Amino acid sequence: MTVRLRRGGAADIERAVRVYVRSNLARRKGEWPNQVARTEAVSHRLADPEGWFDMAEGRNEAVGMVAVVPLLGDEGDGAPIPGGWFVSLLFVVPERWGEGIGGALLDAAMKEALRRDGTEIRLWTDEHDNERAHRLYRSRHFAPTGRTVDSDERGRAGEWARRLDPPVRR
DSSP, rough: OOOOEEEGGGGHHHHHHHHHHHHHHTTTTOOOTEEEEEEEEHHHHOTTSSSEEEEEEETTTEEEEEEEEEHHHHHHSSOEEEEEEEEEEEEEEGGGGSSHHHHHHHHHHHHHHTTTTOOOEEEEEEEEOHHHHHHHHTTTTOOOEEEEEEEEEEEEEEOOOOEEOOOOOO
């Protein structure tokens, strides 16, 4: 089935949040204690004017989303790191898992980060029970940095990063 990627805007935030909720409920097998607080935070993140988000659509239905914001120093509380970008959110609705939508969204995010003079892109992901995401990140040349954090929301999460090298111009 064909999927179209496009830049998201204010009118798409609710649709993107629905993708986030559907994906999380499936991955968490219906148990998600902080759903309301997290969806409010995601809505706020998608509206961040310093970043952007892309939507994946199939048959006029949102099937995936990725959100990218500037990479901040001082454990996320500091100033933006020049050339650094952070994949804050990357989600695909469960019935479309395994179709390459997440990879297409991640590729689009890296391309846009490079266009915005990015030199590095990072993300955090669950360290355990998340092999599908780990395969995706490895396939796009991300590697674990060795940094981890414990979270009430996710358990242990690990940071992954990759350099953004400009394409060779011939």
